[in-house]
Amino acid sequence: MNNIAHYLLGAATLWVPRVIGVILIIIFSVFLARIVKKAIFTAADRFKLDETLTPLIARTSSIPIMIFGMLTALGTLGINVSALVAGLGLTGFALGFALKDTISNLLSGVFILLYRPFEIGNRIRISGYEGIVISIDLRYTELDSEGNKVLIPNSKLFTDPITVLE
Numbered sequence: 001m002n003n004i005a006h007y008l009l010g011a012a013t014l015w016v017p018r019v020i021g022v023i024l025i026i027i028f029s030v031f032l033a034r035i036v037k038k039a040i041f042t043a044a045d046r047f048k049l050d051e052t053l054t055p056l057i058a059r060t061s062s063i064p065i066m067i068f069g070m071l072t073a074l075g076t077l078g079i080n081v082s083a084l085v086a087g088l089g090l091t092g093f094a095l096g097f098a099l100k101d102t103i104s105n106l107l108s109g110v111f112i113l114l115y116r117p118f119e120i121g122n123r124i125r126i127s128g129y130e131g132i133v134i135s136i137d138l139r140y141t142e143l144d145s146e147g148n149k150v151l152i153p154n155s156k157l158f159t160d161p162i163t164v165l166e
Contacts, residue, residue, distance in 0.1 A: 025072050026069060029072075032065055033065040040054065112136060117164070122165075124163060124165065131144050132145075
């Protein structure tokens with residue numbers, strides 16, 4: 001019985017500091033992610049960035065902080081994270097390749113919202129389509145072409161020549 005108590009005491013002195021360190025790392029990474037999100041929203045208000053773009057940038061910047069915090073916490077527990085990091089890299093590559101068109105439209109939408117080559121209410125012509133810009137989303141731009149709703153992928157708007165008529 002004395003050996004079991006001695007073993008449990010030894011295990012506790014080994015694992016309790018690690019678990020406390022893991023909890024502190026997770027709390028710190030959550031806190032840091034919230035600070036970064038708040039800073040991005042503050043900067044977006046100051047520089048008057050588009051309202052659709054700001055939450056995307058804030059979420060995208062806080063996710064790597066959380067992933068880094070989780071990997072650090074797992075490493076603190078003694079788990080070998082190198083295989084996990086390699087797996088994340090391969091998964092990211094496979095997802096990027098599978099979703100390349102969607103990611104292309106998303107990034108093109110971000111650039112269109114940042115650079116504003118045209119705005120809502122402008123009349124534009126692209127690839128045989130002409131109409132008034134009704135909305136600019138992260139994936140599509142919606143045109144009103146003589147009462148018809150035309151959705152143009154943002155990657156096409158970003159790569160093809162656009163004529164802004166008004």
